[in-house]
Amino acid sequence: MWDLLIINPMTNALLWLYAILGNNFVLAITVFTILIRLLTLPLNIRQQRSSMKMQKLQPQIQAIQKKYRDNPQKMQEEFQKIGYNPAETLGGCLPLLIQMPVLFGLFQVLRLVLSSTPQSLFLLTQRVYPGIDLSQLLPISNRFLWMNLGQPDPLFVLPVLVFATMYLQQKFLSPTANRPQADNKKQQDDPTAAMTQSMQYTMPIMFGFFSLQFQAGLSIYFVLSNIIGIFQGVYMRQVMAREAEAEAQTAVSAPSDAIPEPEPMPDPEPIDESQAPAANNKPPKKTRPQSKRKRRSGKR
Amino acid sequence: MYTAKRPFLRPAIFILILTSIFLAACSGGIANTNWPGLSTDGKRIYIAYGPGVIAYDVEKQTQVWSFPEEPNRTLQFYAAPSVQNGRIIIGDYGASGGMFSPGVIASIYALQDTDSSSPELLWQQDGLAQDHIVAPPLQVEDTVYVGTADNKLLALDANTGSLQWQYELENSVWAQPAYKNGIVYVASLDKAVHAVDAQSGNRIWRQELQGAIASQPVVDSGLIYVSSFDGKVHALDEETGQEKWAAEAENWVWGAPALNGDTLYYADIDGNVYAVTADSGERLWVQQVEGAVTASPIVVNDTLYIVSEGNKETGQGVLSALDVTNGQVKWQKTTPAPLFATPVVVDNVIVVAMQSEQALLMAFDLVTGGQQWAFLPAASE
Numbered sequence: 001m002w003d004l005l006i007i008n009p010m011t012n013a014l015l016w017l018y019a020i021l022g023n024n025f026v027l028a029i030t031v032f033t034i035l036i037r038l039l040t041l042p043l044n045i046r047q048q049r050s051s052m053k054m055q056k057l058q059p060q061i062q063a064i065q066k067k068y069r070d071n072p073q074k075m076q077e078e079f080q081k082i083g084y085n086p087a088e089t090l091g092g093c094l095p096l097l098i099q100m101p102v103l104f105g106l107f108q109v110l111r112l113v114l115s116s117t118p119q120s121l122f123l124l125t126q127r128v129y130p131g132i133d134l135s136q137l138l139p140i141s142n143r144f145l146w147m148n149l150g151q152p153d154p155l156f157v158l159p160v161l162v163f164a165t166m167y168l169q170q171k172f173l174s175p176t177a178n179r180p181q182a183d184n185k186k187q188q189d190d191p192t193a194a195m196t197q198s199m200q201y202t203m204p205i206m207f208g209f210f211s212l213q214f215q216a217g218l219s220i221y222f223v224l225s226n227i228i229g230i231f232q233g234v235y236m237r238q239v240m241a242r243e244a245e246a247e248a249q250t251a252v253s254a255p256s257d258a259i260p261e262p263e264p265m266p267d268p269e270p271i272d273e274s275q276a277p278a279a280n281n282k283p284p285k286k287t288r289p290q291s292k293r294k295r296r297s298g299k300r
Numbered sequence: 301m302y303t304a305k306r307p308f309l310r311p312a313i314f315i316l317i318l319t320s321i322f323l324a325a326c327s328g329g330i331a332n333t334n335w336p337g338l339s340t341d342g343k344r345i346y347i348a349y350g351p352g353v354i355a356y357d358v359e360k361q362t363q364v365w366s367f368p369e370e371p372n373r374t375l376q377f378y379a380a381p382s383v384q385n386g387r388i389i390i391g392d393y394g395a396s397g398g399m400f401s402p403g404v405i406a407s408i409y410a411l412q413d414t415d416s417s418s419p420e421l422l423w424q425q426d427g428l429a430q431d432h433i434v435a436p437p438l439q440v441e442d443t444v445y446v447g448t449a450d451n452k453l454l455a456l457d458a459n460t461g462s463l464q465w466q467y468e469l470e471n472s473v474w475a476q477p478a479y480k481n482g483i484v485y486v487a488s489l490d491k492a493v494h495a496v497d498a499q500s501g502n503r504i505w506r507q508e509l510q511g512a513i514a515s516q517p518v519v520d521s522g523l524i525y526v527s528s529f530d531g532k533v534h535a536l537d538e539e540t541g542q543e544k545w546a547a548e549a550e551n552w553v554w555g556a557p558a559l560n561g562d563t564l565y566y567a568d569i570d571g572n573v574y575a576v577t578a579d580s581g582e583r584l585w586v587q588q589v590e591g592a593v594t595a596s597p598i599v600v601n602d603t604l605y606i607v608s609e610g611n612k613e614t615g616q617g618v619l620s621a622l623d624v625t626n627g628q629v630k631w632q633k634t635t636p637a638p639l640f641a642t643p644v645v646v647d648n649v650i651v652v653a654m655q656s657e658q659a660l661l662m663a664f665d666l667v668t669g670g671q672q673w674a675f676l677p678a679a680s681e
Contacts, residue, residue, distance in 0.1 A: 116431070116432060116449065117333065117334040117378070117393075117432065117434065118334055118335070118434065118474060118514060118554075118594070118640075119333060119334045119335055119640070121514075122569075122592070122594060122640065125552070125569065125592075135510075135511045135512070135529045135530055135531070135552060138489065138511070138512045138529060139471040139472065139489040139490065139491075139512050148404075148430075148431065148450075151396075151402070151403075151404050151431070152396065152402030152403075153402065154401075154402055154403035154404075156402075209399070212399045212400065212402055213396075213399060213402065
């Protein structure tokens with residue numbers, strides 16, 4: 001089933017692209033990457049919008065969490081009132097999870113298509129759809145600059161590029177990317193922000209390490225996909241900034257039509273430092289002054 | 301439930317799952333392996349398969365030695381070893397130096413055959429190839445010719461391993477070179493046959509065909525026969541490389557043709573076996589065997605032996621014995637796994653190799669087809 005639904009279509013798509021793009025395998029990977037990103041674009045945009053919305057609601061979410069920590073049912077009700085669904089945070093992983101079969105498949109497809117052994121070439125002959133003349137495509141060129149696309153990059157350029165582009169992509173796709181440094185303290189009390197911040201470093205490191213071992217062709221896919229992701233992130237930021245501006249103007253000009261802002265949650269009761277959980281147990285001098293929180297609540 | 305007591309726990313678990321899935325998916329499925337490579341000196345069979353090379357004594361039906369003595373999981377051997385006067389030369393599939401040294405380095409080894417459990421390593425040459433060595437090496441007196449997947453034909457001193465010359469091609473060499481009268485003939489996936497001076501490594505001629513070539517050219521009196529993925533067997537002039545004739549097949553011809561007297565035999569990956577006249581390529585007969593044929597046919601006396609993929613559904617390979625005069629099936633035997641590697645003949649048995657948990661080698665009587673013995677290395681049992 002995996003072969004039928006993932007490997008064979010991807011193999012034939014790459015071979016077809018290779019054939020129509022002048023037998024250039026890097027070009028075939030490039031167009032393939034663009035197609036995959038286009039296919040997942042609606043999901044990616046939805047996810048980014050959702051992340052930004054969640055980020056906006058974070059102060060209210062945190063206040064509800066603290067207030068109703070012993071009453072989950074009430075907490076859920078309050079969440080519903082402000083339009084927050086905790087399950088939606090898992091949806092943030094969806095675009096990545098959807099890309100996973102593509103990554104797994106591409107790893108195998110590159111091994112197959114670049115046919116580094118007679119056995120892999122034989123397997124390839126069994127998977128090619130009618131209409132693709134494999135004998136005319138062979139031998140498939142596996143060279144690009146100094147690299148063999150079927151082997152890891154020996155000069156480490158691609159792993160570094162994978163790390164850098166993925167880091168930038170995570171940064172631009174993350175809703176907290178250009179928040180002031182001071183707010184980062186607050187993220188430590190916020191699981192979503194903490195996870196986003198953690199992913200911003202761990203994912204690039206992880207994929208950078210993968211790229212040390214995996215085929216250069218797969219690393220090229222990562223790099224291209226990340227670059228597209230960066231552009232998408234930058235574009236979406238601009239779109240959402242414009243939308244926010246338009247919303248603000250609408251709210252000013254027609255306050256009666258505006259969606260009412262949820263009631264600001266009352267400040268949580270002061271936490272007894274000695275009773276606080278380990279993650280919140282910070283030195284007193286780093287604790288945010290109460291007055292600042294009040295000012296922020298007041299602004300809302 | 302929603303408080304961030306351990307903010308890094310959730311991402312860590314997520315990443316762990318992701319990594320596990322990724323590694324599991326990437327390590328399974330289409331493996332970077334190949335079918336076994338076989339050769340013989342008439343008494344022993346040398347099998348290159350996976351992490352080592354094994355010498356098997358046919359008469360005693362026992363494994364004599366394996367190399368390396370302690371299998372190294374990073375090394376892989378699949379190219380049929382070259383055997384000459386007790387000297388065995390093999391190439392590996394290359395290994396990277398690890399995560400921080402990902403460049404692939406392939407090695408060529410010369411071993412002295414022995415009766416002990418470990419052969420003597422005569423020399424080892426590392427780094428002449430940066431990709432697999434798929435092609436079986438060829439020893440001619442004191443020189444060994446090795447084709448590599450990184451587009452080279454290497455000539456090494458067979459006694460010391462020192463490089464004498466190297467010839468660059470446009471693509472990988474998967475086929476064992478052939479030699480005649482001071483000329484090395486090498487066929488490549490670059491769709492061409494190259495005639496190279498054995499002393500200097502200079503090109504004498506190069507003849508381009510329509511398809512990639514994965515098997516050894518067969519050199520006879522004045523003609524060179526080459527199987528190609530263009531679905532033909534080509535007969536080229538030995539002196540100039542000019543094509544004399546081409547015989548058709550229904551699909552790719554993978555294995556080298558077999559010449560017996562004035563008849564040439566070959567098979568395609570649709571399972572068609574052909575006999576044509578060696579001087580003109582005129583078809584004499586065609587026969588069908590089950591599954592694809594990637595190996596070369598073997599002729600012994602009046603019988604043509606050919607191995608094939610067999611039945612895809614049952615996963616059983618087939619060894620067929622055909623009458624050389626008319627292609628009639630004399631007998632057929634099934635094996636536990638598909639057969640892709642060219643068999644070897646030792647004494648009165650034909651030995652086939654397969655990728656199976658039941659047997660690595662199986663021997664069948666040349667006349668009756670009765671199974672004589674099977675061998676599975678101890679580590680695989």
